[in-house]
Amino acid sequence: MLKLIIGNRAYSSWSMRGWLAVKQSGQPFEELVVPMFDDEWEKRRQGDEFAPSLGKVPILWDGDCVVWDSLAIIEFLADRAGRDLYWPEDDSARAVARSMSAEMHSSFAALRRELPMNVRQSYASKPLGDAVRADIDRVLQLWAQARARFGGTGDFLFGDWCAADMMYAPVVTRFLTYGVPVPSFAGSYMKCVLSHPHVAEWIDKAQDEPWVIDQYEGGKAA
Numbered sequence: 001m002l003k004l005i006i007g008n009r010a011y012s013s014w015s016m017r018g019w020l021a022v023k024q025s026g027q028p029f030e031e032l033v034v035p036m037f038d039d040e041w042e043k044r045r046q047g048d049e050f051a052p053s054l055g056k057v058p059i060l061w062d063g064d065c066v067v068w069d070s071l072a073i074i075e076f077l078a079d080r081a082g083r084d085l086y087w088p089e090d091d092s093a094r095a096v097a098r099s100m101s102a103e104m105h106s107s108f109a110a111l112r113r114e115l116p117m118n119v120r121q122s123y124a125s126k127p128l129g130d131a132v133r134a135d136i137d138r139v140l141q142l143w144a145q146a147r148a149r150f151g152g153t154g155d156f157l158f159g160d161w162c163a164a165d166m167m168y169a170p171v172v173t174r175f176l177t178y179g180v181p182v183p184s185f186a187g188s189y190m191k192c193v194l195s196h197p198h199v200a201e202w203i204d205k206a207q208d209e210p211w212v213i214d215q216y217e218g219g220k221a222a
Contacts, residue, residue, distance in 0.1 A: 002029035009206035013170035017070035018058030020166040025081040111135035125179035155192035
């Protein structure tokens, strides 16, 4: 059986992406939540299960095969369970979906820094710096282009739920947590993401976690 090691559901955006990918596969898996930044976290990171990833989550084990990094997990599962579960069938749509996912993977540092993920909180809107505003504008631009070109009558970026939606799902939660104003098309898309059963399950389970990390609370930057 697959085994997925993740951090706190409330705070770990990369864990959320990896978990959504495994859920999408439809295959049974064991999940192990390791609370971030406490003593057990540090001890666990030094163990053999964490070694290949240099102590980062998520980590997916399939027997002796280990895959770390959310985007790599998506591609591994696409090979294993079927590409159509993760990427659009159309070549152009698939190319754009992969490009958007890669950009999410490598960019948006200001957004990550100033608006850390916390799916248990909701804060009043606040003034945002130029860098994070630029990141938000870029995300909205990508969403608008994907929806206009490939969304069709579906609810998601490329019509059906796919890896690109999984990669941007934590951003949806950030926009909600910090009251980021968005145009109507983005608000409709966000509602669909939050209503997806896998996303709803992740957020619901996060509410029951006992751990609190101060640096992610009170609207403070990570």
